[in-house]
Amino acid sequence: MKVLIIEDDAAIAANLYDYLQNRGFDVDVAGSGTAGLRFAIAEPWDAILLDLALPGIDGLTLCRKLRDEAHRDTPVLMLTARDTLDDKLEGFGHGADDYLVKPFSLKEVGARLDALIKRYRGQVTRQELRCAGVRFDLATLTVERAGRALKLQPKCLHLLRILMQSPHRVLGRAELEEQVWGAELPDSDTLRAHIYTLRKALTQPGEKELIQTVHGLGYRFIAGDDDAT
Structure with a gap:
């Protein structure tokens, strides 16, 4: 996922950049409004x-x-020290989707x-994920691959949902651990063990391996270019 940071405070921009990059985002930074508008229009961004x-x-x-002029509906999260209700209403009136007052938590920015x-x-309202022959019903928490029902532990279900929602995107260890375990972070081998269990449940002999380890970065779910829904 691609995120553009438009921020002239170098320290704040660097902290945001490092945090989001470690979570697997593709990040770019603009240090002025003029450059930021040019970057925002030049290519598509997820936020x-x-x-x-x-x-x-x-x-x-x-x-x-x-x-109004570029007709872009890219989600915009405004970051500002202005904290009055009128300031927030003005931001929303100019097209912002969300508003966060400085100083802020990097975890809250990510959330x-x-x-x-x-x-x-x-x-948000999607009830089913389909990728590479895997069907994940989000309402019933049932998973099938090629019509074969899979039995998965709750943490493995959570991991699979996160991976399938962003096929091909590399998800860092820290991001996965934070999303699955929250504040109670596991020891260094817990995530690896759950990934191993998930792979074993997903893959039978002769089937394509769907979860790829990207050494030094994290994991990603591999799907055909046209089959992720």
């Missing part, structure tokens, strides 16, 4: 983190131009980004 007090073009004007992107992609 934009937008500061308000920017040189060149302020964040409110940038967001309005993105919506809000996840929610915005899922809603943008239509994944």
Whole structure:
């Protein structure tokens, strides 16, 4: 997933960049409103983190131009020190999707980004995932591969859902551990053990391996280019 950070404070931009990159996002940074608007229009993004007090073009004007002139509906999370209700209403009125007041938690930024992107992609109300012959019914938490029912532990179900919702995307260890175990992070071998169990349940002899280890980075679910729904 691609995220654009438009922030002129180098320290804040660097912290956001490192955190999101470690979570597996493809991240770019613009240090001014002028450059940010140009980047935002030049290519598609899954989300934009937008500061308000920017040189060149302020964040409110940038967001309005993105919506009214460029006709882009990319999710925008505004980051600002302005914390009054009127400030927030002004941000939403200029086209922001969400609003976060500085100083903020990086984990909260990540959680809000996840929610915005899922809603943008239509994944909030989706009841079924299909990838590479695997069918995951999110309502009943049942999983099948090639018509074969699979028995999975709750943590493995959680891992599989996360991986299938972003096929081909490399998901870092820290991101997976945070999403599955929350604040009670497991020891270093727990994630690896659950991935092994999940692979064993998914794959019979002669079947394609679906979960790939990307050494030094994390894991990803491999699906055909056209079969992820």
